Amino acid sequence: MRISDILRTKGDNVVTVPPDLPVEGLVSKLAHHRIGAAVVSRDGATVDGIVSERDVVRALAERGPAVLAEPVSTIQTTQVRTVSPEAQLEDVERLMTEHRFRHVPVVVDNRLAGVVSIGDVVKNRIDELESERSTLADYITGDRS
């Protein structure tokens, strides 16, 4: 399955935050949208970084609550791994497993075209397995309509 197939059903909406947003604002945004990460972007389209709940937890543990007033740019990851819509679901699974992150922005011509989370990966894997199981069951029982 291609990433473009996943985006067709889930949509291309990506929550972005500007690099100067205080971490406190990021926390509110993550909670409001019920998500675990946001792309850091100055113009809402290009990827300058990514920041996830893990970055917030790590910064809080290392520097204490004062970090909530600091800009998001102080806790973001700037070396962001992205994929194109032509990538396969397996490519994203491999990236997430190798690098131990749960979000991968999708980019076309350096502009955001969506984001795939580990939740999307698991959902689509389960759907694929269910469809295979149902085809096999029909084959075994002779129901090939």
Ligand code: AMP
């Ligand atoms: P996550 O598992 O997505 O919450 O992120 C774990 C760590 O990886 C955090 O430090 C994130 O900033 C970073 N991270 C998340 N997604 C990516 C990505 N696509 N490329 C590089 N780093 C990432």
